[in-house]
Amino acid sequence: MHEGMRRQDVQVAKGCLHDYAALLRWQAAWQPQKVFLVADEEKLTYDALWRRVTAMAVEASFLGVRGDILVLADDFIGQLVSFLALQAIGARPILLHHGMASEEVRAVQRENGLQGIWRCAGASHLFEPSGLAERAHGEADVLGVLSSGSTGTPKVMYRTYASWAGFFPVQDDIFRVCADTVMFLHGSLSFTGNMNSLLSVLYEGGTVVTSGLMRCRHWEDLMRCHGVNCLYLVPTKLHLLGRAMHEPYAGVSTIFTGSQLLTPDMLRQLQAVFPVARILLYYGASELNYITYAVCDDPERDSANLGRPFPGIGVSIGADGLIYVTTPYHVSGIEIPFSVKDTGSLNERGELIFGGRREAWINKGGVKISTVHLELALKALPGIADAVVLPVCDARRGDTAAAFLVPEDGAERSLIRHMVRHAIKPVEVPDVIVLLPHLPLNDRGKIDRTALHRILGTLQKAARAGCDSDAKCEEKT
The missing domain is CATH 3.40.50.12780 (ANL, N-terminal domain)
Incomplete structure (x- = not known):
């Protein structure tokens, strides 16, 4: 279909499309049998993916999907097909992070004025309309993304194709x-x-x-x-x-x-x-x-x-x-x-x-400390495989730091604490050191700081209760 087109003409053609479903349709016409996606044991050519997208688009249209829609899919392929299928019928998909509680999902829908939730679990698809009126978009938005939501309910931000x-x-x-x-x-x-x-x-x-x-x-x-x-x-x-x-x-x-x-x-x-x-x-x-x-x-x-x-x-x-x-x-x-x-x-x-x-900066007794630079300093120490530093607000003592460290295999825990105390500036020494076998990650592959705060809260609660077991709580430095 596109034989003889120059690269520049191809770029112009792709740039003039209106959404990513149209981009997939364009590629499926160009190279239908080329493999686009390998997900473990499953392979999808451009044409096979387009056929899945069109089938789901027909179903979503029949179910009345329209507007700004949250997408909750079990796996990678489900996320991708849903994302493209909803665009194909003019809806704006917003992929949800995995592991969100039902009340969090409802809060995202309610506080952002969204029109429903599209659930995809294998071959099973379910649309739950919210009943909320569709909002007007000032720009040609084709998808939404979630903010980090670190200080409350995640906000939906919208993007155009361009x-x-x-x-x-x-x-x-x-x-x-x-x-x-x-x-x-x-x-x-x-x-x-x-x-x-x-x-x-x-x-x-x-x-x-x-x-x-x-x-x-x-x-x-x-x-x-x-x-x-x-x-x-x-x-x-x-x-x-x-x-x-x-x-x-x-x-x-x-x-x-x-x-x-x-x-x-x-x-x-x-x-x-x-x-x-x-x-x-x-x-x-x-x-x-x-x-x-x-x-x-x-x-x-x-x-x-x-x-x-x-x-x-x-x-x-x-x-x-x-x-x-x-x-x-x-x-x-x-x-x-x-x-x-x-x-x-x-x-x-x-x-x-x-x-x-x-x-993420810590104001400790009037001295400003960058957690980024403190993390880099800790990661550079021998015996430490990884490190994350969190600011901790203390109403009595002011800002403090908590360091979560992953020791290298065979590293002595007591030696790591001693090294941390003496290898960096005294004011930078974290008030709490927690040693973990690995750092928790969220579904995006980023450090799960909420989980770290939860670990810290549990340890502090145990410490207040008089726990002195190294297996349950880490000593303060």
């Missing part, structure tokens, strides 16, 4: 995503990083490989079996994969990652396991898009350095110390320049040095 697809030619050139790309990613499509990456591969006509299992050895088998040449995983999952790999894999030419920082040890590990890979660390936000990127070829580089802005993106630091971004690729209804309340600075080369979220 707000992501318009930037694909830029990001795909930097990340080296093309028609020959076979990208491995993992986790829920409610994580905008996963969804954006998958859609960028759809845009280019490549292949995505994923798994519903949290088994790194299985991921390795999938990668080798299907010739994966590009990885998109958050640093925590990259670290787990690198530790589990049987032997180096030279098939991966590009790794791009974000949402967390890459430590020197992580970089050295990735370079050893993926010896020819170009490793890129990006800075982005759900409200915006990709903002800056750095090529990480030197393990001794500053881990907080997030590189220079992507072409066409403006970055500045306000008088309040916050990062402000000027970009046309953002969610609908926000004013530009926009800040997600991250702090940072620009060095003499125009590179962004990340300082962390404003609320």
Whole structure:
């Protein structure tokens, strides 16, 4: 159908589409028998995926689905087919995170004025209309994404097709995503990083490989079996994969990652396991898009350095110390320049040095401490495999810090505590140290900070009750 079209003509054609269902239909007409998705043992060609989408779209239309719809699907394929099918009938899908309680889901629906919930469990589909009137959209929005919801009910933010697809030619050139790309990613499509990456591969006509299992050895088998040449995983999952790999894999030419920082040890590990890979660390936000990127070829580089802005993106630091971004690729209804309340600075080369979220800074006795820099300092200590630092508000003593540390295999717990006390500045020493076998992750692959706060609350409650068992509570430093 598209034989003889020049690359530039193809880019223009894809840019003129109105949603991602139309993009899939376009690719299915171009290359129907090419495999688009491998999910463990299941393979879907572009044509097979389009047929599933059209079948679900007919069913959703018959059930009266319209407006802004929450999508709750059991698995990756269910999320993807629902996401595309609802767009195909003009609805705006909003993928829910896995593990949300029923009352949380209802609160998201009620407080955002949504028209219903689409439930997908295998071949079973159910639509629960809310009865709420459909809202008017000032822009040509085709999908919604959820805010983090860290301070209350998650807010739905909407996107046009162009707000992501318009930037694909830029990001795909930097990340080296093309028609020959076979990208491995993992986790829920409610994580905008996963969804954006998958859609960028759809845009280019490549292949995505994923798994519903949290088994790194299985991921390795999938990668080798299907010739994966590009990885998109958050640093925590990259670290787990690198530790589990049987032997180096030279098939991966590009790794791009974000949402967390890459430590020197992580970089050295990735370079050893993926010896020819170009490793890129990006800075982005759900409200915006990709903002800056750095090529990480030197393990001794500053881990907080997030590189220079992507072409066409403006970055500045306000008088309040916050990062402000000027970009046309953002969610609908926000004013530009926009800040997600991250702090940072620009060095003499125009590179962004990340300082962390404003609320993640600790004011300890008048001394301001960045949890980001404290985490990096702790991760650099021998015997510590991973670390997260949370600010803790104490009405009696002021702000304090709680450190959650994952010891390396064989590391002595008492030695780790001693090392932490003496290797960093006294004012930076966390008031509470909790040693864990691993850090809890949410369905997006990010550190589950809510779970860490829950662990901390349990330990503090046990400590107040007089617990002195190391198995139940960690001693204060």
